[in-house]
Amino acid sequence: DTGVSQNPRHKITKRGQNVTFRCDPISEHNRLYWYRQTLGQGPEFLTYFQNEAQLEKSRLLSDRFSAERPKGSFSTLEIQRTEQGDSAMYLCASSISGQENYGYTFGSGTRLTVV
Amino acid sequence: AQSVTQPDIHITVSEGASLELRCNYSYGATPYLFWYVQSPGQGLQLLLKYFSGDTLVQGIKGFEAEFKRSQSSFNLRKPSVHWSDAAEYFCAVVSSTSGTYKYIFGTGTRLKVLA
Numbered sequence: 537d538t539g540v541s542q543n544p545r546h547k548i549t550k551r552g553q554n555v556t557f558r559c560d561p562i563s564e565h566n567r568l569y570w571y572r573q574t575l576g577q578g579p580e581f582l583t584y585f586q587n588e589a590q591l592e593k594s595r596l597l598s599d600r601f602s603a604e605r606p607k608g609s610f611s612t613l614e615i616q617r618t619e620q621g622d623s624a625m626y627l628c629a630s631s632i633s634g635q636e637n638y639g640y641t642f643g644s645g646t647r648l649t650v651v
Numbered sequence: 652a653q654s655v656t657q658p659d660i661h662i663t664v665s666e667g668a669s670l671e672l673r674c675n676y677s678y679g680a681t682p683y684l685f686w687y688v689q690s691p692g693q694g695l696q697l698l699l700k701y702f703s704g705d706t707l708v709q710g711i712k713g714f715e716a717e718f719k720r721s722q723s724s725f726n727l728r729k730p731s732v733h734w735s736d737a738a739e740y741f742c743a744v745v746s747s748t749s750g751t752y753k754y755i756f757g758t759g760t761r762l763k764v765l766a
Contacts, residue, residue, distance in 0.1 A: 540694075569753065578655075578741050578756030579695070592751045627694060636745055636752035637683045637702035642694040 540643035542628050548649045549618055556614045557646045561630030568611050569640065570603055572596065573625040582626075585611060586633060618650045653678045653746045657757035664732050665765045672727040672760050674742030683745040684725040685754070686716055690738045698740075701725065712736070737764045 541560040549555050561568050566587050571579035582601070583593045587608035597603075600618075605611040615622055625647050629640035654677045664670055676682055683702045687695040699710025706718040716727045725742060739761045743754045 542694075567752075571754075576758070578743075578758050579754070580756070581753045584751050584753060592753070631752075636747075637700070639685055639697045639700050640754070642687075642696075644694040647692070 540628055540630050540641050542626075542643035542646050544646055545644065546647045546649075548651060551620060551650055552617055554614065554616045555618060555648060556612055557626055557648075558610060558612050559628030559630075559643060560610045561628070562641055563609075565630035565632050565641070566608065567631045567633050567636075568605055569629045569631075570611070570613055571627040571629065573627060573645070574623075579627055582613075615648075618648075620650045623648055623650045653744055653755050655742050655744050655755055655757040657740075657742055657760050659760045660758070661761050661763065663763040663765060666734050667731050670727075670729045670732045670736070670762070672740050672742075672762070674725045674727065674757060675723050676725065676742070676744045677723065678744050678746075680747075683747075684716075684718060685743045685745070686710065686714070686725075686727050687741045687743065688712075688738045689741065689759075695741065698727070732762075732764055734764045734766060737762055 543558045568585045570582040573579040583603050585605040600616045603613045625645045627645045628643045631640045656675045685700045686698040689695050698714050699708050701708045701718045709715050739759045741759045742757045
């Protein structure tokens, strides 16, 4: 297992376009989290899955954002009609339920630039 | 509401000098506390964690942290800094409301190491 994988690493898009990011968690991890990190800030929680069920969404996740984890394995985060304020690093993390005190494993992130 | 404060945005130390990065948290119950390190353009790597037991915890790369409940602090220390330690450091507490176990991060401390 090579850890949490995120693709693409970088994405530059024009304002108004749609973008989709992918996260492949550690295979035995049933919990998957998405975070957003803007410049000079710590990561902020966006949403969380346990298996295929999306159990919580932050108020940061506007209607333009949607996340899926269709088979409880990989997850996608889609941003529709991107805005310049969406420019950020999008981080994915995974863990095993009941072992949250051991910490999450984060991916290397997808850096989105909206021009 | 749960929160994490990292009072120092930037810290500069000379290679070989000792280091202490401050972290204060606000959390009603016994917290799960973490320190992560992030190199430029990369994801977050877990340095160490505290959830119970000995209040002085050891981590990777020679780092340690001490949990002080009376001061609501979880400061990160290293006796002798190496140039490769230059990075951004994030303190986090896990919020277990609604069973989500999501991280709440501080805003980070950027460490610069002088040769």
